[in-house]
Amino acid sequence: MLKNDELGIQAYRELRKMIINGKLAPGQKIVQEKLASQMGISRTPLRVALHMLEAENLIEPKNKTGFKVKTIDNKEILEIFDCRIALESTAAGILAKNISPADAQKLSRFFQPYENKKGGEYDSYKKTDTQFHDFIVEKCGNKYLYKLFKQGNLITYIERIGLIRPPEFTLDDHLDIIRAILAHDPDAAEKAMKSHLIKSKEVIEERMKGENLP
Structure with missing residues (x-):
């Protein structure tokens, strides 16, 4: 029989997946009794899972005893x-x-399966995109930089936010980054990555301007 901590870790992984894929929507209240029943566990391991999710900033307190899925705003x-x-x-x-x-x-x-395709494959491409960005930070060899990346929970936010721009708008960016790295050109690689991320940031900024229009 699994101990409460082990059950809690299993519940955490399952709930985290539900938050990432939107089955638990931003702002949604966490109904602990219902979740515990659905997952076939007691409230004790569920609380372990919820505290892990709170530490990752995926959920936040709703009242003295409850939680809700954290909403990430444009800011x-x-x-x-x-x-x-x-x-x-x-x-x-x-x-x-x-x-x-x-x-x-x-x-x-990384992106070979998508080079001769136009559109489609959104979910698959999204997963590849997340893995690609994590790979670059992990494999750069600077353990402190990767530690900052992990402690900031940035890969989780990448998963939650999803694709800001569709695959057909980002594939060439990714290929430019790859070509620069494989050519051992650090200036070009840094520039290509910065350009790629700034383009997505600008989409969010434009979205915010639209929201603020009267």
Whole structure:
């Protein structure tokens, strides 16, 4: 029989997936009794899971005893992108200097399935996009930079926010980043990553302007 902590970790993973894929929507109240019943666990491991999700800033207190799924507004998304621009641009430049042959092979294959396709494959592309950005920061070899990336929970926010621009608008950006890294050109790699992320940030800024119109 699994212990409460083990059950809590399992529940955390399941609930995290539900939040990322939108089954638990932003702002939705966490009904603990209902969730515990659905998952076949007691309230104790569920509370373990909820505290882990709160630590990741995926849920927030709704009242003294309850929680709701955290809503990420456009201002927060811009702040997240500022952090991503700083960290991921630096990581791309570092990776271009010291990428290993094995990692170069992996990097070159990331977007091959999409190069001859137009549109579609949104969910698959979204997953690849998340893995691509995490790969670059992890493999750059700067453990402190990657630690900042993980502690800031940026990969989780990337998953939650989803694609700001559709695949047909970002594929060429990704290929430019890959080409620069494989060419061992740190300046070009850093510039390509920065440009890619700034374009998405600008979409959010335009969205905010539209929301503020009378």
